[in-house]
Amino acid sequence: MENYKDIQSIADQLDALKKNIDKSKEHLSALEMLMVDNNNGRLKSEGLGDELQELNNSIDSLTRNVQALERKLNH
Structure with a gap:
């Protein structure tokens, strides 16, 4: 891409996306903490845990x- 203005605009949008x-990621971490049972360190719901992991993979x-x-x- 040759146009500096376009390159800068794209870079700005990529920064906003990041x-x-x-x-x-912060929200997913909060959700993961809410999903862990404080008494025994296990997930409260395996199905939801799997979905959260899938979301993490998608974000990665x-x-x-x-x-x-x-x-x-x-x-």
């Missing part, structure tokens, strides 16, 4: 995709 991803994948876009943008 901030939202970080916020989503999104993070990798954003990083790949950033690398391509900077080359």
Whole structure:
């Protein structure tokens, strides 16, 4: 991409996306803490735990995709 203004706009949007991803990770961590039984350290619901793990995996994948876009943008 040649146009610096476009590159900067894309970089700004990627930064905003990364901030939202970080916020989503914070929310998922809070959910995970709520899902753990304080008495015995087990998940309160295995099914919900599986769904939370799937969400974590999706966010990790999104993070990798954003990083790949950033690398391509900077080359």
